[in-house]
Amino acid sequence: MAVHHRQTSASAKKKVQVSYIIRDEVEKYNRSGVNALQLDFLQKRLFTSGRDSIIRIWNVNNLSSKHDPYIQSMEHHTDWVNDIVLCCNGRTLISASSDTTVKVWNAHKGFCMSTLRTHKDYVKALAYARDKEQVASAGLDRQIFLWDVNTLTALTASNNTVTTSSLTGNKDSIYSLAMNHYGTIIISGSTEKVLRVWDPRTCAKLMKLKGHTDNVKALLVNRDGTQCLSGSSDGTIRLWSIGQQRCIATYRVHDDGVWALQANEAFSTFYSGGRDRRVYQVDMRNPENRFLLCEEKGPIVKLLLTQDNSHIWAATTQSSVNCWPISNQPARVSGDYDNENPVPVYTQPEGTVKGGPSITQYYILNDKRHILSRDTNGHVVLWDVLKACKVEDLGKADLEEEIKARSKMVYVPNWFSVDLKTGMLCIHLDESDCFAAWVSAKDVGFGSNDGSDPKLNFGGLLLQALLEHWPKTHTLEEEDHSNNTAVLNGNADTTDVTVRVGGSVTKGNGYFSVPGHTPVIFSEVGGRTLFSGCTSRLLCRDAGAETEGMLLNDTVPAWVIDITVDKNMPKFQKIPFYLQPHSTSGAKTLKKDRLSASDMLQVRKVMEHVYEKVLGADNISQNTASSGGEKPEQEKEEDISSLAEEKIELLCQDQVLDPNMDLRTVKHFIWKSGGDLTLHYRQIK
Structure with a gap:
């Protein structure tokens, strides 16, 4: 199904909130968990993105040197960045976010070129067909959209209409997506617990693969689209034959959910990680030939195998990202392997992109x-x-x-x-x-x-x-x-x-x-x-x-x-209250008149009101006459205030009130009851 999408601004009639983030001018370090990784192998640049909404670029040659590996940040997303893919030989980066957008970036210069607003909910996963320069995006709105990368990079302010294909049929939120290099097959994994398969060239549904018993969180498909590897929150990894439309192998390596997968180009060895914080290396043809490569300090969210198969990067729910070497001589293999207490081949990473606190x-x-x-x-x-x-x-x-x-x-x-969802x-x-x-x-x-x-x-x-x-x-x-x-x-x-x-x-x-x-x-x-x-x-x-x-x-x-713009100050918050003589004052209870004032009115002002209006004191004018002249207004106010404090006590719940306290503080800390605030006054003998 073709969708014509024009980049337009949202209606200002919607109920709008204003938000801002308190942060440092340059946020050099990942502030929270890292969700996605991409590596420009030629330029030796690593891209990281995650929960703090910022995509960062790192020089991987500087990880073990005294030089700072940080290159720059790419900022425009307003929520978690869940996935990124590097396209066009490293020139373009596509990102998917929980702010419901997909963004297109100039990866070399680090600026955003366009924003795609087709999704209606969190965008959780991307897939890339390298030989076709096609990207797919999917998320919690159950939709999959196909994008031509060359079209996306050509978008301008005046030419901003995008035509995209939509793959429909998912019954639940999509968390994983995979497409082969040639762009002939696309597979989605979701909370529906099944794998759905399409032909992206015709948008035709091809099949539904059943077997997992929980959310499918990670997917890989081989180059020619004949086999697929899936990792699930059910703790298993499954190998599927697309031609036979069935699962041909199940790997039970982890103690908990599998969230991340990588495989070599030959699709003969895979690397898996997940909730149990462990990264395993498994020979697909001989599953007994497997070993624990390393252990991380947090659940593993994403793995990235280097192009030469010499290292694997691991991103976790923590802010640091580690680079681990890959061993061709594992410490424990086949019969020597201890399922209960495996010993990791490596205990220290070869390089680390250090994260910051969240x-x-x-x-x-x-x-x-x-x-x-x-x-x-x-x-x-x-x-x-x-x-x-x-x-x-x-x-x-x-x-x-x-x-x-x-x-x-x-x-x-x-x-x-x-x-605190961004860690800031x-x-x-x-x-x-x-x-x-x-x-x-x-x-x-x-x-x-x-x-x-x-x-x-x-x-x-x-x-x-x-x-x-x-x-x-x-x-x-x-x-x-x-x-x-x-x-x-x-x-x-x-x-x-x-x-x-x-x-x-x-x-x-x-x-x-x-x-x-x-x-x-x-x-x-x-x-x-x-x-x-x-x-x-x-x-x-x-x-x-x-x-x-x-x-x-x-x-x-x-x-x-x-x-x-108009500088119209908002209205004061009003507080209703009643004013009565205290039981010890000997005065009769007054008719209950409901008063109203600014909630930040000081108790002092109510005392002055009692002194002047309720008790009818009239000694200010006498003081003024005896002084031989009219007092300035400010002095008159000070006289009333000081006399009121000498002559009047104001109480709430039988507690004498500080004249500096305001009415809202009295209601919150002292009244603590339902209904309108009631204050009592009495004269000081």
Whole structure:
């Protein structure tokens, strides 16, 4: 079936979230498990890709020298990269990702040439017909698409329509794919537990091969397409005759699921790895002639045999990738072989591409600005979500103790969420709760020189910082935000509590910036990234570039434009509460009037309201008259505040409240009940 696919941008009407990753400017090392490997044997360059979404290029000649093997990174994917293939004699790399895209890269220069958005779910596997320059992609959407590589590399912004063939008939998610060099046969493995076989030239279904009892995770097919090797989570490896349409040999080598296979060109020896962390070498014609080549420190996800059959690369769920020599003189063979306790031929790899630590735990502190994390090296790090940077590396500290030491009795609403799937902190901002957190500028260290204490919105400030370089946010004049006030409303009386918000600035938010290398991602909530072309995410500093700027114009949702372009501050969160005399005050219980105020209103302001309005104190004007002149407004406020604190106590659940505490903190830490917050007051004798 032919599918005509045009690269178009997704509709901005979808529910969109903004995400960004807190990271170093150059992420040299694989941060988490490595899913795929490719080797350019002529240029001695290894390509690795995996869970941190980054494809990296390494010089394999420098692995054992003092020179750094890292060459460069290829970044555009926003989720795990599950598979890669090197085509066109090493000039082109194709990648498949859980962000649902297939990307086409210039492998020599390291940039993305085009993005294919045909899949509707995670893309898990690729297959390559070398003699035909054809690639197939498959994944959890049960679809297999065939791509002509030469057509893909010729795509441009103006010529971006791709015609592809689709192979249908899979009943379940596809995890493995194989195609022979000539492109005459293609085989898929899935959670359906069967192998399905097609002729990619006609898209005709050829057969279904049954035998495995679990997911088929690895597939190989020989050059002429007559035999296939499959590895399954059921722990077995099976050899199939395509002509006879049956399994002709079953190899029980591993104690657990088989996830990776490689074979020599003659299809006479295979190498297997999987969940048991072991790499075995097996003679297909004489299965007794097998031995344990090496043991890894993590489950083996992918194996890659070098072109000269002298070494095998192993990628695991850990971040380092090892290169092991292949022995023609195994330590234990045939009758000498111990199935229960085999001894590996090699205990040390010949070369290693060293990986870096990945974050495995995190804790958001009460200030909803800082995060403590622990990584695979046991290191604890303090991060600033607002400035998108590392604050301090605390070394191998006790995470629980650090959390205790930094926890304060302050309540700030949740305004972001976190995920660790790339091994780094990825922060998600969603329209529904992004603007929930209002704070005092002084409380967060952004106090102004004029002594004012404007109220700041964490989400609003961060969005302005993330899009600071987007020209659309710069062409603004100063605006008056005096209407942004929080009002304490009773049924009879009102006390205005003015909240000052700084005027607009021409760039960013006027308080802080985020690092220019911070990746910013726009995506459907829980779904696919939105950008068309190559760019499914951009670096913060690149928002000013022409191409990225145009993409942002089409992609940024209205709720983000409102705060970054129009500078419309979000509304304050309101909190309802009741105010009653305390039982020990001797005063009669009042008619229950439901009050409402900004949730970050300080207890002090409620005490002033009680002092001035509820108890009807009128000594301010007398003090002013006796002083011989009108006091400035600020001094009047200070007088009321100090007198209120001298004369009034405010309580919640019989606990006297600190005047500096805000209402949301009182409700969260002290009220702890259902229904509206109730506060009690009494005069201090």
